[in-house]
Every structure is written in structure tokens, then in C-alpha cells.
Amino acid sequence: MRYFTALALLVLSNSYALAQPKSNQIYKCSTSATAMLEEMSNSLISEYRLEQKKLGNTSRIKSYAEVVTSRALLPSLDAEYMAKQIVGRYHWNSAKTKDKEAFIDAYKNLVAREYSDFLLKSSETDSKLKFYPSRRNTPGQTVVLATVMNGEKKNTLGFYLHCVNNTMVDNLPYKTWMIYDITLDNISYLDQFKVAVSSTVRNSGLPGLTKKINEITAKKD
Numbered sequence: 001m002r003y004f005t006a007l008a009l010l011v012l013s014n015s016y017a018l019a020q021p022k023s024n025q026i027y028k029c030s031t032s033a034t035a036m037l038e039e040m041s042n043s044l045i046s047e048y049r050l051e052q053k054k055l056g057n058t059s060r061i062k063s064y065a066e067v068v069t070s071r072a073l074l075p076s077l078d079a080e081y082m083a084k085q086i087v088g089r090y091h092w093n094s095a096k097t098k099d100k101e102a103f104i105d106a107y108k109n110l111v112a113r114e115y116s117d118f119l120l121k122s123s124e125t126d127s128k129l130k131f132y133p134s135r136r137n138t139p140g141q142t143v144v145l146a147t148v149m150n151g152e153k154k155n156t157l158g159f160y161l162h163c164v165n166n167t168m169v170d171n172l173p174y175k176t177w178m179i180y181d182i183t184l185d186n187i188s189y190l191d192q193f194k195v196a197v198s199s200t201v202r203n204s205g206l207p208g209l210t211k212k213i214n215e216i217t218a219k220k221d
Contacts, residue, residue, distance in 0.1 A: 028175065029176065029177055032134065033134040033161050034134045034144050036177055037146070041129055074108050074111065076177070077108075077111070078162070078179060082181070082190060085180075085181075086190065086193055086194050087201055087206055091201055091206055099207055099210070103206050103213075107213060110216060129147070129149075130149075131144060131145070132146065132147075140163045141161065142162075142177075143160055143161075146159070155185055159182055160180055162177075
């Protein structure tokens with residue numbers, strides 16, 4: 001699953017100038033989802049390599065990678081929707097609000113930590129990305145395919161997005177693209193994660209799963 005996450009984060013990472021990350025971009029559903037993902041992924045590795053030299057030590061680089069993630073990647077993930085799918089309807093609906101919020105925060109922190117680990121390991125690679133036009137099979141939803149070439153190895157990623165009323169601009173609601181699943185060679189990240197934690201959810205509920213995710217994240221320090 002870690003390799004799955006690394007490839008996905010490579011493509012989803014934002015092209016913010018690493019010294020001063022820009023404010024969050026609003027991607028309305030009238031915008032091409034392919035254009036959105038291309039903008040988010042543009043020039044990350046080259047910019048990271050430049051900033052890596054400035055920051056010097058590993059701990060500072062890792063901390064900055066997490067800052068970039070929180071400002072660039074996480075706002076485009078529909079973490080609440082993903083959480084519901086991972087936990088299941090019964091456990092989600094029966095959980096307390098504070099437990100739901102704690103789990104979403106833990107899940108985001110795990111993604112941020114995996115992202116920082118990935119940047120440290122991938123700074124010497126020369127991965128090449130190619131996006132393809134989005135496919136709309138259902139109103140309000142779309143799929144964008146991308147290929148990742150790392151040496152002679154080729155992988156196909158699928159990004160599943162839907163329109164969500166989650167942004168207010170001038171007191172008006174805007175529907176924006178949010179990513180709710182990613183596939184690697186037709187294998188769903190969401191499904192893999194759900195299977196991996198199913199026994200914890202069944203035996204310990206949402207609080208138990210949150211604790212487990214926090215423990216996994218802590219081990220990455």
C-alpha cells in the first residue's frame with residue numbers, strides 16, 4: 001500500500017513554489033479535471049530538489065514536506081467521504097461527532113507523513129507523468145487517467161473525482177472537484193485501505209482505528 005500511496009502522491013502533489021506555498025486554488029467543476037491535476041503536479045520534483053539544498057537537514061525537509069501537503073494536497077481530497085467508505089455506514093453513523101473528526105484528522109496526518117517520506121525517497125528519481133482527457137460517465141463525477149514512467153516501469157493511475165458544495169466565495173456556494181479514490185493499475189486505494197483495517201474497525205470501532213492510524217504515523221518519525 002505504501003508504494004501505491006507514493007505513486008498517487010507524486011501525481012497529486014501541487015506545483016506550489018516550495019519556499020512560499022501559494023494559497024489554496026479553487027477548482028470549480030466547470031474547470032477540466034485533467035487541467036486541475038496537471039496544474040497540481042507540475043514541476044514538484046524539480047522545485048523540491050532546489051528547496052532540499054536550501055533546507056539542508058532531513059528533519060527540516062520532512063517538516064516542510066508536511067506543510068506543503070497540508071496546503072496543497074489535502075484540500076483536494078474528500079477525506080470525509082473516504083472516511084465513511086473505509087469505516088462503513090454502520091460504524092460511521094453510530095460514531096460520535098468527536099470520534100469522526102478525530103479519525104479524519106488522523107487519516108490526513110497519515111497521508112501527510114507518507115507524503116513527506118515519499119519526497120525524501122523520490123528526490124533522486126526522474127519520474128515522467130502524462131495525463132489523459134477526463135471521462136464523465138455519471139453527472140457530477142469524472143475519471144482522469146495518468147501514466148507514470150519511472151525508468152522502464154510504467155503504471156497507470158486513475159483519479160476519481162466528484163463535485164462537492166464545499167467552498168464559499170463571496171457568500172456563494174461553489175461546487176469544486178474533490179478526489180475520492182485513486183486506482184493503481186485498476187486496484188482501488190480506498191478498497192485496499194478498507195480491507196487492511198477492517199478487522200480493527202470490527203473489533204475496536206472508530207476510536208480503535210484512529211488509535212491504530214496514529215500509532216502508524218508516530219512510527220514514521
